[in-house]
Amino acid sequence: MTRLEVWAPDGMPEVSAGDDLAGLVLAAVGPGTEDPIADGDVLCVTSKVVSKAEGRSRAGDREAAIDEETVRVVARRGATRIVRTRHGLTMAAAGVDASNVALGSVVLLPLDPDASARSLRRAVRDRTGVNVGVVVTDTAGRAWREGQTDIAVGAAGLVVAEAFAGRTDPHGNPLAVTLPAVADELAGAAELAQGKLAGRPVAVVRGRADLVLPPGEDGPGAASLVRPEGGDMFGWGAREAVVRALVGDPADRTPFGSPAPAVDVAAALDRLPDPHDTTALAATCFAHGWTLEEWRRREA
Structure with missing residues (x-):
């Protein structure tokens, strides 16, 4: 027992x-x-x-404290921010708390x-x-x-x-x-x-x-x-992932994870309604850890 x-x-x-x-x-x-x-x-x-x-703990603005503790914004819904902190934790408001503390103060x-x-x-x-x-x-x-x-x-x-x-x-x-x-x-x-x-x-x-x-x-x-950056299946919020993939900034690639196998990329591309839509092709490749140029070279 x-x-x-x-x-x-x-x-x-x-x-x-x-x-x-x-x-x-x-x-x-x-x-x-x-x-x-x-x-x-x-x-x-x-x-x-x-x-x-x-x-x-300190007096001051909560939003400024969240900015200070944030390495990357994972998702945002209105005023709520889910962020990755300096510790690698993914949590709301970077763990900054304004409860059980003197009025006008926050605890990091x-x-x-x-x-x-x-x-x-x-x-x-x-x-x-x-x-x-x-x-x-x-x-x-x-x-x-x-x-x-x-x-x-x-x-x-x-x-x-x-x-x-x-x-x-x-x-x-x-x-x-x-x-x-x-x-x-x-x-x-x-x-x-x-x-x-x-x-x-x-x-x-x-x-x-x-x-x-x-x-x-x-x-x-x-x-x-703590999972390392890129080791989590949910490195971005659902909305954020769409926008990040469309923008295609190389600095945003790591949270999407390591490059997917070619068979997975091909399956995703096959689901696109227009196989000639360059924007959609590039975003889909980016989300899978590839560039459109890398994919086209492979297919050539």
Whole structure:
């Protein structure tokens, strides 16, 4: 039998720039508290309190902060921007948040959430001798699904994804691509206990000590869960992909992915209503990682 326990203590004070975050966390879940952490626990902390402690909150314009954190706009619907951030994350508003912060201020994501997680893990180990995994969490939407859930934007001392490829299920079926993002699952479980408005930014997840790495081993971090540019099937929003393909700027090519096999390009071109429409031919080739000139040379 496997049992998972999650709890989030009340009473965490407001965090400000320069505060000893590890000290505040341990005051809530460390030795001597009602439910102290133990070896093998996973400590989940919201990115917002990490950012506040690191001085990543500031007064000013939210849109300007989004611009600053954005590497590339993936999609735009009205005032809503889905962007790829400096971290490689694809999320609404670049993770810039104006909630649970002083009026007129915004909070940006930590500069390096994995480094923040490593620092907190080391501090907990140094001060208590307890070996925990650490997850820095943030809220994100999902393609194809309504609503949001928390994900891991930073992690340390933790297996962030369980690789099942190459194994077989109980019926003998081979598993090819199964890769549960357990760091994200832990972040979602923690959020159920934390809530959005309860002022509980810290949670402890117990029951998956098998995912916690030995002291001194921090693992690949949550950055390893980020797909590289061009590795995602949805590098552009649906509308944006059409426009980018028609414009055909070489700088826009990478998010479309690596060049498609010739058979796929041919099948797409065969679907065009006018096989002599140069604009449509060029856009279709571009979307598949080819130029029209490259395709014509191949067909010659």
